Amino acid sequence: MSEQYDLIVVGSGAAGLSVALSAASGLRVAVVSRGVLGLDGATCWAQGGIAAAIGSGDSPGQHAADTIHAGQRLNNKSAVRWLAESAPDVIRWLISLGMQFDVVNGRLALGREAAHSFPRILHAGGDATGAELIRALRDAVARQPQMDRYEFTDVCEILKAGEKAVGVLARNRRGDLIRILAPNVVLATGGIGQLYCHTSNPSEADASGIALAQLAGAETADLEFVQFHPTALAPIDGDGNPQLPLITEAIRGAGAILLNDQGMRFMAAAHPQAELAPRDVVARAVWDQVSRGHRVYLDARPLANSLRARFPNLVQACHQRDIDPRVQLIPVVPAAHYHMGGIKVDLHSLTRVPGLYAVGELACTGVHGANRLASNSLLEALAFGKALGERLAQRGPVAPITRVDPPAGHAVRAESANDQMVLARLRQLMWNDVGIFRTEDGLQAALHQIQVMERRCLSGAPVLRQLLVARLMVEACLRRRESIGAHFLASPAMEFSKPAHGQAVA
Numbered sequence: 426m427s428e429q430y431d432l433i434v435v436g437s438g439a440a441g442l443s444v445a446l447s448a449a450s451g452l453r454v455a456v457v458s459r460g461v462l463g464l465d466g467a468t469c470w471a472q473g474g475i476a477a478a479i480g481s482g483d484s485p486g487q488h489a490a491d492t493i494h495a496g497q498r499l500n501n502k503s504a505v506r507w508l509a510e511s512a513p514d515v516i517r518w519l520i521s522l523g524m525q526f527d528v529v530n531g532r533l534a535l536g537r538e539a540a541h542s543f544p545r546i547l548h549a550g551g552d553a554t555g556a557e558l559i560r561a562l563r564d565a566v567a568r569q570p571q572m573d574r575y576e577f578t579d580v581c582e583i584l585k586a587g588e589k590a591v592g593v594l595a596r597n598r599r600g601d602l603i604r605i606l607a608p609n610v611v612l613a614t615g616g617i618g619q620l621y622c623h624t625s626n627p628s629e630a631d632a633s634g635i636a637l638a639q640l641a642g643a644e645t646a647d648l649e650f651v652q653f654h655p656t657a658l659a660p661i662d663g664d665g666n667p668q669l670p671l672i673t674e675a676i677r678g679a680g681a682i683l684l685n686d687q688g689m690r691f692m693a694a695a696h697p698q699a700e701l702a703p704r705d706v707v708a709r710a711v712w713d714q715v716s717r718g719h720r721v722y723l724d725a726r727p728l729a730n731s732l733r734a735r736f737p738n739l740v741q742a743c744h745q746r747d748i749d750p751r752v753q754l755i756p757v758v759p760a761a762h763y764h765m766g767g768i769k770v771d772l773h774s775l776t777r778v779p780g781l782y783a784v785g786e787l788a789c790t791g792v793h794g795a796n797r798l799a800s801n802s803l804l805e806a807l808a809f810g811k812a813l814g815e816r817l818a819q820r821g822p823v824a825p826i827t828r829v830d831p832p833a834g835h836a837v838r839a840e841s842a843n844d845q846m847v848l849a850r851l852r853q854l855m856w857n858d859v860g861i862f863r864t865e866d867g868l869q870a871a872l873h874q875i876q877v878m879e880r881r882c883l884s885g886a887p888v889l890r891q892l893l894v895a896r897l898m899v900e901a902c903l904r905r906r907e908s909i910g911a912h913f914l915a916s917p918a919m920e921f922s923k924p925a926h927g928q929a930v931a
C-alpha cells in the first residue's frame with residue numbers, strides 16, 4: 426500500500442516549508458521530516474537574520490554585488506540577481522504569514538553584518554530569527570488542511586519509474602519501511618555539518634539528501650566549499666555530540682579578543698584587522714593554534730558589565746558548562762557551519778532527474794559561489810522554496826503514479842552500533858584532512874580510507890550515505906587545485922600546521 430500525493434517535500438526547515446506552503450492551496454502535499462515538523466534541522470537555530478535590500482540608499486544590485494564579492498566571483502550571476510531582487514517580496518510574504526520582525530520607531534530594524542555594504546539584515550527576537558521564522562511557518566502549516574505530515578520519518582531512497590522520480594521509500598517512527606508516491610519530489614534536507622567532529626549544525630544535517638539525490642542520478646556541484654565558523658564553544662571532554670553552540674562574531678566586534686593558552690593574542694600577528702578579520706582568516710588562525718597543541722580562548726571579560734544584556738545566549742551556553750564569562754576565559758574551537766555546494770539545480774530548482782527538485786542548503790543554485798555572504802542562506806531557502814511551490818501549484822495536479830521500479834535497497838537497514846562507530850571515525854577524518862586546511866596528501870589519504878570504510882560496510886547500511894557524500898567531497902577538493910574562498914589548499918611548506926592523521930585536535 427502506498428499513499429499518493431501531488432507533491433512530496435522531504436524536510437521541514439525554511440526551504441521545505443516554503444515549498445509546501447506555497448503549493449498547498451492547489452495540491453495535495455506530504456511533508457516528511459526526521460523530527461517534529463519545523464523544530465528539527467538548522468532553521469530554528471539561525472541567529473543573525475535574513476538579508477534583503479530594503480533600506481534607504483540600498484538596492485538589489487548592491488546586494489548582488491556584495492554576494493558576488495564574497496563568493497569570489499564563482500557565483501551564478503543570474504541566480505544572485507534573481508535572489509537579491511526576490512528578497513523584498515520574501516519579507517512581505519513572511520510578514521503576511523505573521524512573522525514578527527524586530528522594529529525600531531515603527532520601521533523594520535536593519536542590521537549591518539560582515540561584508541554587507543549596507544544595513545540590510547532583518548532579525549527577530551534579537552538573535553532568535555530562526556525560532557520566530559519557524560513559529561510563523563508552523564502556524565501557517567496548521568491552517569492548511571491539504572497537507573499531511575510524516576514526522577520522525579527518515580527517507581532512505583528516491584523511488585523512480587524509468588528516468589523519473591515518482592516518490593520516496595522511508596522508515597517511519599515504528600521502524601517500518603513505507604512508500605509515498607507523487608509526480609513531484611522536493612528534497613530540502615539541509616546541510617552536511619554532521620560529517621565533521623565539530624559543527625554548529627544539528628543532527629539532521631548529516632548529508633543524507635545529497636546521497637539520496639546522487640543515487641537517484643542527480644549531479645552535485647561545489648562540494649568542496651564548506652564554511653567554517655571560527656568560534657564555537659569547545660566541547661566537554663568525552664562528549665561525542667559534534668553539535669556545538671556558536672559564539673557570534675558580534676562579540677568580537679564588541680571588543681572580545683582571542684588568546685591561546687599562553688595568553689598570546691595571536692590574531693594581532695595574523696591579520697591587520699586582528700579579531701575582526703574575515704571569518705575564514707580567523708577560522709584558519711584558530712585551527713593553526715589548536716593544531717600546534719594550544720587551547721584557544723575568547724576573552725570577553727572586558728565586556729563583563731554588558732554581557733548578560735547583549736549576549737544572553739552566550740551567557741546561558743557558558744553557564745551550562747559552569748563557565749562564568751564575566752571572569753573566566755571561554756574555550757573555543759572552529760566548527761563546520763554552512764555548505765555552499767550541494768545538488769546542482771537550475772533556476773527552477775530542478776535537478777537533472779525529471780520530477781526531482783532540491784532547495785535550501787542542500788541545493789547548489791550557484792548563489793554563494795566559493796563562500797557565503799552572511800544571512801543569504803535563509804533568504805535563498807525561502808526565495809527558491811516559495812517560487813518552486815508557486816510554480817508547482819500553477820501547474821496543478823498531475824496524473825497519479827501507476828508504475829514504480831523496484832527500490833535499489835539503499836540505506837534500508839536500521840542504524841546499528843557499527844554505523845555510529847564508522848561515523849565517528851569519518852568525522853575525525855573529515856576534520857583532520859578535509860577541513861579548514863587541506864593538503865593533496867591528506868586528501869588522497871582520506872579518499873583511500875573512505876573507500877576502505879565503504880567496502881567494509883554491509884550493503885543497505887545507513888552510514889553508506891555519509892561515506893558516499895564524504896567521498897564526493899574529497900574528490901571535489903582534489904579537482905579544485907587552487908585555494909579559493911572556503912577551499913584552502915595548503916602548500917607543502919605549510920604542512921607543519923596540520924595535525925597527524927587520526928589525531929584529535931580539540
Ligand SMILES: Cc1cc2nc3c(=O)[nH]c(=O)nc-3n(C[C@H](O)[C@H](O)[C@H](O)COP(=O)(O)OP(=O)(O)OC[C@H]3O[C@@H](n4cnc5c(N)ncnc54)[C@H](O)[C@@H]3O)c2cc1C
Binds near residue numbers: 470
Ligand atoms: C547555529 C546556526 C546559525 C545560523 N544563522 C543563520 C543566519 O542568521 N542567517 C542565515 O541566513 N543562515 C543562518 N544559518 C544557516 C541556515 O540556518 C541554514 O542554511 C538553513 O536554515 C537551512 O534550511 P533548510 O530548510 O535548507 O534545512 P534545515 O532547516 O536544516 O531542514 C532540514 C530538514 O530536512 C529533514 N531531513 C534531513 N534528512 C532527512 C531524511 N533523510 N529524511 C527525512 N527528512 C530529512 C530534517 O529533519 C529537517 O526537517 C545558521 C545555521 C546554524 C546552524
